[in-house]
Amino acid sequence: MVEIPSGSAGAIPSAEVEDVELYHPKSWWTKYVFSQDAKIIAVQYSVTAISIGLVALVLSWLMRLQLAFPGYFAFIDADHYYQFITMHGMIMVIYLLTALFLGGFGNYLIPLMVGARDMVFPYANMLSYWIYLLAVLILAAGFFAPGGPTGAGWTLYPPQAVLSGTPGGKDWGILLMLSSLIVFIIGFTLGGLNYVVTVLQGRARGMTLMRMPLTVWGIFTATVMALLAFPALFVACVMMLFDRLLGTSFFMPAIVEMGEQLQHGGGSPILFQHLFWFFGHPEVYIVALPAFGIVSDLISTHARKNIFGYRMMVWAIVIIGALSFIVWAHHMYVSGMNPAFGFFFATTTLIIAIPTAIKVYNWVLTLWRGDIHLTLPMLFALAFIVTFVNGGLTGLFLGNVVVDVPLSDTMFVVAHFHMVMGVAPILVIFGAICHWYPKVTGRMLNETLGQIHFWTTFLGTYAIFFPMHYLGLLGVPRRYFEMGETAFVPPSAHTLNIFITVMALIVGAAQMVFLFNLVWSLFRGREAGGNPWRATTLEWQTPQTPPAHGNWGKELPVVYRWAYDYSVPGAAEDFIPQTVPADGGVTREVPA
Amino acid sequence: MAQTTGTHGEPDLRPAGLRGVAADFSSDQRAFKTASWGKAMMWIFLLSDTFVFGCFLIAYMTARMSTPVAWPNPSEVFALHIGGQDVPLILIAIMTFVLISSSGTMAMAVNFGYRRERHRTAMLMLLTALLGACFVGMQAFEWTKLITEGVRPWENPWGAAQFGSTFFMITGFHGTHVTIGVIFLLIVARKVWRGDFDEERRGFFTSRRGRYEAVEIMGLYWHFVDLVWVFIFAFFYLW
Ligand code: HEM
Numbered sequence A: 001m002v003e004i005p006s007g008s009a010g011a012i013p014s015a016e017v018e019d020v021e022l023y024h025p026k027s028w029w030t031k032y033v034f035s036q037d038a039k040i041i042a043v044q045y046s047v048t049a050i051s052i053g054l055v056a057l058v059l060s061w062l063m064r065l066q067l068a069f070p071g072y073f074a075f076i077d078a079d080h081y082y083q084f085i086t087m088h089g090m091i092m093v094i095y096l097l098t099a100l101f102l103g104g105f106g107n108y109l110i111p112l113m114v115g116a117r118d119m120v121f122p123y124a125n126m127l128s129y130w131i132y133l134l135a136v137l138i139l140a141a142g143f144f145a146p147g148g149p150t151g152a153g154w155t156l157y158p159p160q161a162v163l164s165g166t167p168g169g170k171d172w173g174i175l176l177m178l179s180s181l182i183v184f185i186i187g188f189t190l191g192g193l194n195y196v197v198t199v200l201q202g203r204a205r206g207m208t209l210m211r212m213p214l215t216v217w218g219i220f221t222a223t224v225m226a227l228l229a230f231p232a233l234f235v236a237c238v239m240m241l242f243d244r245l246l247g248t249s250f251f252m253p254a255i256v257e258m259g260e261q262l263q264h265g266g267g268s269p270i271l272f273q274h275l276f277w278f279f280g281h282p283e284v285y286i287v288a289l290p291a292f293g294i295v296s297d298l299i300s301t302h303a304r305k306n307i308f309g310y311r312m313m314v315w316a317i318v319i320i321g322a323l324s325f326i327v328w329a330h331h332m333y334v335s336g337m338n339p340a341f342g343f344f345f346a347t348t349t350l351i352i353a354i355p356t357a358i359k360v361y362n363w364v365l366t367l368w369r370g371d372i373h374l375t376l377p378m379l380f381a382l383a384f385i386v387t388f389v390n391g392g393l394t395g396l397f398l399g400n401v402v403v404d405v406p407l408s409d410t411m412f413v414v415a416h417f418h419m420v421m422g423v424a425p426i427l428v429i430f431g432a433i434c435h436w437y438p439k440v441t442g443r444m445l446n447e448t449l450g451q452i453h454f455w456t457t458f459l460g461t462y463a464i465f466f467p468m469h470y471l472g473l474l475g476v477p478r479r480y481f482e483m484g485e486t487a488f489v490p491p492s493a494h495t496l497n498i499f500i501t502v503m504a505l506i507v508g509a510a511q512m513v514f515l516f517n518l519v520w521s522l523f524r525g526r527e528a529g530g531n532p533w534r535a536t537t538l539e540w541q542t543p544q545t546p547p548a549h550g551n552w553g554k555e556l557p558v559v560y561r562w563a564y565d566y567s568v569p570g571a572a573e574d575f576i577p578q579t580v581p582a583d584g585g586v587t588r589e590v591p592a
Numbered sequence B: 001m002a003q004t005t006g007t008h009g010e011p012d013l014r015p016a017g018l019r020g021v022a023a024d025f026s027s028d029q030r031a032f033k034t035a036s037w038g039k040a041m042m043w044i045f046l047l048s049d050t051f052v053f054g055c056f057l058i059a060y061m062t063a064r065m066s067t068p069v070a071w072p073n074p075s076e077v078f079a080l081h082i083g084g085q086d087v088p089l090i091l092i093a094i095m096t097f098v099l100i101s102s103s104g105t106m107a108m109a110v111n112f113g114y115r116r117e118r119h120r121t122a123m124l125m126l127l128t129a130l131l132g133a134c135f136v137g138m139q140a141f142e143w144t145k146l147i148t149e150g151v152r153p154w155e156n157p158w159g160a161a162q163f164g165s166t167f168f169m170i171t172g173f174h175g176t177h178v179t180i181g182v183i184f185l186l187i188v189a190r191k192v193w194r195g196d197f198d199e200e201r202r203g204f205f206t207s208r209r210g211r212y213e214a215v216e217i218m219g220l221y222w223h224f225v226d227l228v229w230v231f232i233f234a235f236f237y238l239w
């Protein structure tokens, strides 16, 4: 049991840092376009990320159409299929999820939740967005470049990524992809440093680390991880760019292409895989940890109950973050690396399951006997738990070498990672948008449209990805343009494929409902007021809604308690905001 | 430590020892009580940059150990022909000396900055920038020499092609860091000379007050670039 001094004995120290002076916009341009206000930057990040995400969504329809009706759509040939796969995967993982969680939610929520006026360096923060936009534009340019975008798969494995057999390998595609990633990483670093320093050094009086909402913990840890993992991708991209442009042989062994001996020799393709996955595995948690954090807050708020095991939740986030740097080679069981490595990496992988399982138990225990309100955010949070557990369990299968080897590169893997890092975080994003939309816009989302969207998306994604496990067990390979007549694939698998595609189109259509809801509610939504969910955290205690530039009025908030004082016995209301000073009976302890 | 008083003048009730460290770190407002925002940001950036250089160097080691062709002998390749004799590593020794000296002048600049002696600070920063520029100049000379001898990113006359690729890539990346450092040294030196930090003149883009701390943050970066060089030096030239 660790006692948190909740304002007793005048434990709130005076301010250590003088209040900052913010940049005052001098014109319309610096107010709305080149804004240095983290909230506007957050919206810019989110809109850009969602827009490019829609491109990835459309690509997934095209892939599904091809898989269900091979040969029907003449414009989708094998090359196009690979290009769609690659762009779909890369956009979803990096340009949508990473940018939206860290650049979007991070920018909006961190300063508000820790009680700061803005990010610590608003100018660098603004640059971060514009560099990100540049990266997105370079990426999208691939669609219009001669030869089209790269078709190397989102893993971009050399040597094939830079050879002529792969779409874009000897054209612009791969160059644009690598440059875009490099630019993205530079932009992200500018923003990421800001998020980390704001959390570490920019908190309000009384906001100790152990009073921060889990959302902040999740985004913070993910950002630290990103700052340490992206360097590996950066280096890998630079080296592959040189292999392709200067004719170096970092990743290129001696190789014959179309009967012709290439100039390359002596490089190591496995080196690329190590660099890529040293980034790639932490990347999974870079999108998962913010989701974990946000979902904890959604559950606690909408079940009107304090989060179960706050301290455990914090440590689980930190431990998952640390462990995820030593598991990367579980993506390389079939790469021919030393079998002893396989043993090591399988062990570390399975160990991560422990803190992860703790988190799941704690979410469920928070719900246990809570006053559950089935609002949209809560529905999405519940859907997240179900989906995440499903994806997590198949992860245990794939983490074991002997099980992974036959399943590797089958639809089982596609099912696994879509469940765990595709659908689950996306569900949290929807929940989070429903939860914070009233703060951002001052209006509530339309509930009916929201329900339609929720049920179609939740049930629909299950209908898409659950059967893929079965396809994978049958041996249907991943990244195949068409199956053809294969003896081990029964005809029923083709019927299943058609079903999956129909569901994918329906789920896609449901997203249009969501977008419509976002726009419609902006004008017609019910007025939300300052704190519609009756939540405790600081962002709901701002003097204005939406919060003004500088977030708080003249005085910065002072924090007296942790973020989870819901249904405190003896209190007048079922929530006590963090800014309410302690009084007699409701000073509380955090259970360890 | 338990005896110190808190900022608000009351006796400090925080625990001593390791628990005290934890309590300080997790206390409100700031985790690092003595670090300003700028300094904290630079430290974290350097941590991230360490990973970049770390990945580059590990990639280099992997390439060097796994390439099927022999690696060129560094003490022959990097020798200069002086007075009818091959002197191994002479250029690199001078370069290293110059760069390490520049760390010394930088440290002095920081010191004078905190004493508010702006002209001395600015001069020392200029000297640092000059030494940095010398370093880059000598690196350009070394590159030219190697290129005239036939070293290319994709081949060289003596052995594994990866020698040229890694050499140009890593020294080039480090040289870029030094060059960026020189540019920022000049910018900050100008501000110091003009007295921006004495008047707390506001930044054009940021509208934040200028502070002498900028000199120290600049110094952190500069020492880091030096430190990285020591590793590059050891792994490239001495291995
Ligand atoms: C309704 C939504 C989605 C559908 C219908 C869908 C469909 C697909 C399909 C058909 C493939 C190619 C499978 C193959 O032939 O190998 C694929 C690959 C992939 N998807 Fe999705 N997807 C969706 C959402 C997402 C999301 C949200 C993510 C975010 C993580 C994601 C990440 C990926 C990745 C990383 C790949 C692998 C690309 C590669 O193999 O290089 N997808 N998806």
Ligand SMILES: [Cu+2]
Pocket (backbone or CB within 6 Å): A280, A281, A284, A327, A328, A330, A331
């Ligand atoms: Cu992994």
